[in-house]
Amino acid sequence: MRDILVQVTHFILLYFIGSVAFYTFLLISAFFSIIYFFRRAKYSNLTTLLATKILPPVTIIIPAYNEKENILNVIESSLKSTYSNLYVIAINDASTDDTLNIIKEHYQLFEVPVIIEGKIPTSEIKAVYVSKTHANLTIIDKQKNCGAGDSLNIGINACFTPYFVTVDADSLIEPDAITEFIYEAMTNESAIVVGGGVYIINGCKYKNGVMIESLLSRKLVPALQSLEYIRSHLFSRTGWNIFGGTMSYSGTATLFDRKAVTTVGGFDTHNFAQDAEVIMKLHAYMRKNKIPYKILFNPSATVWTDVPDTFAAFATQRDRWRRGLLRGVLRYWYMFFNPRYGIQGMICYPAYILLEILGPIIEFTAYFCVAVAYFLHMLNGYQAILYIILAWGFVSYLTIANMFINLVTFNRYKRTSDIFRIFMLAIIETFGFRQYSVLVSIYGTFHYFINRLRGKPL
Helix, strand or coil: CHHHHHHHHHHHHHHHHHHHHHHHHHHHHHHHHHHHHHHHHHHCCHHHHCCCCCCCCEEEEEEECCCCCCHHHHHHHHHCCCCCCEEEEEEECCCCCCHHHHHHHHHCEEECCCCCCCCCCCCCEEEEEEECCCCCEEEEEECCCCCHHHHHHHHHHHCCCCEEEECCCCEEECCCHHHHHHHHHHCCCCEEEEEEEEEECCCCEEECCEEEECCCCCCHHHHHHHHHHHHHHHHHHHHHHHHCCCCCCCCCCEEEEHHHHHHCCCCCCCCCCHHHHHHHHHHHHHHHCCCCCEEEEEEEEEEEECCCCCHHHHHHHHHHHHHHHHHHHHHCHHHCCCHHHHHHHHHHHHHHHHHHHCHHHHHHHHHHHHHHHHHCCCCCHHHHHHHHHHHHHHHHHHHHHHHHHHHHCCCCCCCHHHHHHHHHHHHHHHHHHHHHHHHHHHHHHHHHHHHHHCCCCC
8 A cells, every 4th residue: 555655656757756856847938929929019010011901801709608697798899900901700609698689789780681591500590780880790599508619610500701700798808809810820830720828808897899998807716717728828828839729728719710729620519518529529630631721829819707706606607617728638639649639639638638638637646645644654755745745835936937937028017016915815825725726627527427428419
């Protein structure tokens, strides 16, 4: 028993040391890219440069279900984009509240007889509306509620532009975000996906789709998630650019090549994490068929989104995400260390499995082993503390490093008090919230496999 426990703890320590080394490499790689994106955004006027109808048209696709409180905000922010050749399609997923009526009244919608070609199989459409006040705004009303993946596929079928951007209905897209997306796509040959930076809108001041003041939420749960989002969207996904893109981008801030997504059959309608799954699907398809492509990330393309503000709501969301991610990664298991899939098969997919999917499981095992070793007198108090610092201190190190990078570059939070709170939250997150997040991931993992045994998709 003792020998097994020693071997397991040694493996866990090696795992965390390897994780620190890899994430440090990503951090260094991301730093220079972040500086480049920041200088480009600050010292060059892309809006003026790309202010022409000659550039390719783009469609913003917004799936919405019971979003009466947020729907006008996201549509307004989309319509106020500085990118001139833009269309907006909002899909009402058979909402049971006043989402559709609110849009009808505000934008003076009228029904039009439109037949949408079903290149991707979807549920039935009830009606299509066009705005009298904004000719580039279309609303599609679905016959029944079938989820965000189905709504996105309907939007793709209705979309006629070469590119589309997915934005959640509880979000706010910054005016120059589409310009940043398109510039990245147009200046990189064979780009089929461009991810954007996502920040937390909870606690911010905004009106009519315009951000008035970006503030760190006063509530603990959204504030702690702000650290996670900065880690993920400022450094992690930027750092993955060197490897040709990560395996997952946020559905609330990603530009896609319509032809590429249509070719792979669109979004998985049975997956809660359809935004992550489609990225893996594109990697697998392009590599398998030896089609040149690029999946990129631009932290300057910014979208603000609403997140759960209670521990219970957070657990519900992450349980769904975890099950969706497991469904996605397990469908593409054949990429794992498969040289046929190039750098994605040899580095990106394995790293995603080892760090993102197995990470919470290994961390949970570490908590258990430390507790058992301590009670078996294999570790004294000093050794246990040292173990925790070595194994889990890297989370605080990454967070604080990201905060400094954020401070000297984009710095979305301007108040000194917010910046101070972010650094304090980096310590709080490591001892308490992170353990809670790990437990939620473990629950989501068991939930997924139990559902699979019961014949459910996730």
